[in-house]
Amino acid sequence: MLITVTRTGGFAGGEKTASLETECRADGPELERLAELALSTEGPVDQEPVPDGFRYVLRVDNKLVELQDPYLTEEQRRLIDIVLTTAL
Structure with missing residues (x-):
């Protein structure tokens, strides 16, 4: 599963994009579970x-959802944090 996060906005208004592939990661099943929950949970x-x-x-494979702070679920926030901090 390919997971891509693009973050925009914030005080400086910058943009950051990061991706990771779950297939060869030890935590891959957990990331896939978080991704499915993140996509299935609608914000307000x-x-x-x-x-x-x-x-x-x-973006998870071919599925896409747009989110914003402070309306993230715990699963969405955790997944976004992992992708943005560990992806190359």
Whole structure:
């Protein structure tokens, strides 16, 4: 499973994109579980943008979801953190 996260916004307004493939990772099954939960959980429909907040595009294989702080679930936040900190 290929997981890609693109983060935009924040105070500086920068963009960061990171990807990782779960196939050869020891924690691959856990990352795949988090990815499925992250995609299946909808955020609040009436999300108000937060000044200087981060926005995320989470792509898992061919599925895509757009998310934003502070409306992330625990699973979404954990997955995003892992991808952005461990991907090359």
